[in-house]
Amino acid sequence: MITSTEQLFTAARTQNGYRPEAVADDTLRQLYELVKWGPTAANSGPARWIFVRSPAAKDKLLGCVSPGNVNKVREAPVTVIVGMDLDFHEQLPKLFPHVDARAWFANDAAKRAESALRNSSLQGGYLILAARALGLDCGPMSGFDPAKMDAAFWAGSSVKTNFICALGHGDPAKVLQRNPRLSFEEACQLA
């Protein structure tokens, strides 16, 4: 499928409101079928995803987000909860079968937590750009109560919430002025 760097980067904007246009479950499946190919350490792919789009699940989510994010989550047809499996190493015999990568992580919960945050965030970046490639707009958010989120959505599992991201068709009238970025000289070195 054709896309462009304008669609992915330079013309894309974080959304603060959404038009009442549904996102089909098939589109969410298509989204995952792109995101899953993005590289992660030892092919661990620690991200787990809950696509919240039913009224009941949305109500549960609305009870966990910061006041400033309530309207965005309410308007968006889908908000994806990007989770990270802190026991991702249990999948490594399947995902990285040629060596015993499970042993690299099995006795080190701190190493797993760091690797899960790093690699599920990488996957979150893939999700945002894959969604844009599919013509969706994104509104990533970190404003929520992590303990409430984990209890509401990941109880009884080894998954914790990393961040959340609204998906839909943005309302251009609600896009804010674009903030500045660091220049190449401020952020980069050629060594």
Added chain:
Amino acid sequence: MITSTEQLFTAARTQNGYRPEAVADDTLRQLYELVKWGPTAANSGPARWIFVRSPAAKDKLLGCVSPGNVNKVREAPVTVIVGMDLDFHEQLPKLFPHVDARAWFANDAAKRAESALRNSSLQGGYLILAARALGLDCGPMSGFDPAKMDAAFWAGSSVKTNFICALGHGDPAKVLQRNPRLSFEEACQLA
């Protein structure tokens, strides 16, 4: 610039060897000019980037990487060190000027460390896909000595190494068999 989901996701492969073809500094600047627009929490953009391509800098880097990554780094025309500024909040008055976002992080080093890892990893995901959009191949790596890396490249600063990523034109003969991924049903829920 036109690209495709095949180029970014489904046909792209992690590289283990590189053809001896240079990457122009202008391409690295063009890369940053895409990556910088990717969304981060409070527009904090905590990633800092060192593009290692001179023989002296490459030697320094080779002294920090795991044995399994030496040949890849040696062959690649560029390896980018993705760093994260743990004092990114000092840039927030410039990057997120409409509220005092600096205060959200100023007295909480643990919150800064988590946010820096999350958001610089998101930016790392943007980098990998932007590089692919520009026709480059990528080889992201976590196998290095973090303390050595930080001493060699970020001494006297508040930046720490997150991960590294070789950039160049891959040698198709050295690409490994593609590993399996979790199915939609294993990784996702529709709620």
